Amino acid sequence: MKGVKFVDIRDAGDPVEIARRYSDAGADEITFLDITASSEGRETTVQTVEAIAGQVFIPLTVGGGIRCLEDIHTMLNAGADKVSINTAAVRDPDFVRRAAERFGSQCIVVAVDAKKVSEEGEPDHWQIFTHGGRNPTGIDAIEWAKRMVRYGAGEILLTSMDRDGTRIGFDLALNKAVSDAVTVPVIASGGVGNLQHLVDGVLEGHADAVLAASIFHFGQYSIQEAKRYMADHGITMRL
């Protein structure tokens, strides 16, 4: 069973209204990432999470500015089902271990923002970046994903920083490399511009779920169209 997830990161309107509309339209999960939280030191607004959770009865992942166990506790109590950890995991990898022990792996998502660093003609190689893709860390993306799973991450949200916002499709080689290397679900993110990209993410990129934002936010495709298209290409969907 593959999922289609949705992320709200830009000025696409009221996140609560968008989340409700997508849920009614058949989205399988909602991911609410406040990507500016980490760089501006601003906490994701708990009130928004509470409002979404009060109206949307499908799984909700919240990310952005999750730094300590108390942040996780606050978000889960506000109605999040999972939290997505990125910068804090890079700063202190053991945080993921403590979080998984305290709350269970099922609610700990580690967001891996990867960028290709190999030159043309070299074997593919990706490193992870923090702060919305601005800060390089020198850490190998595949090894990092494996380590995070060993520490208890229950899911990897994998974003290609090269593809994010480009609409030219996922980095399928990156996706496949990570998905085949870990034992937990991998959500592919970054670069979706059409419905075939979603299919490619699953069939070629071995993603367990695909995440797309702009193709839905701006009305290019409906969620039902996307799910129907994926089902027509042999992917099991909740229709």
Add this chain to the structure above:
Amino acid sequence: MNKIAVIDYGMGNLHSVAKSVEHVGQTEDLDLRIDVTSDPKIIANADRVIFPGVGAIRDCMSEIRRLGIDDIVADVIERKPLLAICVGFQALMDFSEENEGVDCLGIAKGSVKYFGGKLCDESGHALKVPHMGWNCVEQATDHPLWDGIPDNSRFYFVHSYYVAADSSETLAGVTNYGLNFASALEKGNIFAVQFHPEKSHIAGLALLKNFLLWEGVQ
């Protein structure tokens, strides 16, 4: 007034459960009072009780025992309907393999087992653990909580451990993820589900509505 108590033993996401029940109450025009509580008096006075659970079983069981939730649950099931969800369901069993083995409440016979690393689908592809996502539930009984829900509807699951119930127990629902496991179990006033009805959109909300209307076996 239909009084619903959601048992709070400090293990996360009760907001979703309470909110989803509140939502069903509004859409069905039911006069509900919902308390998220560990107070034995409020739970004893409730008409229906929800026993949720998230997280690792060892921590759940230690909080359940510390707060006396074990005695409360034992009392509730003698008198009124109880809906157990996810780890709440697992806590009802005899024993869980999680955290190097944890004794549970022993209200239903059977154990809770790890999905294991060699899980495969029918065509031999490796399956990932946790089992996370929407999966079909085959209804094994005509329990009132299934009213109006099509057989094999998809519900949302997130778990690495599954209930392997003793054959003396009545499975209400079966799901396949590399193997068949008890996705729902019925026992007197208890209806226990491995999936999250509060996260399962239309089918999940229908099950919650049915629970709000179920009188139990008395």
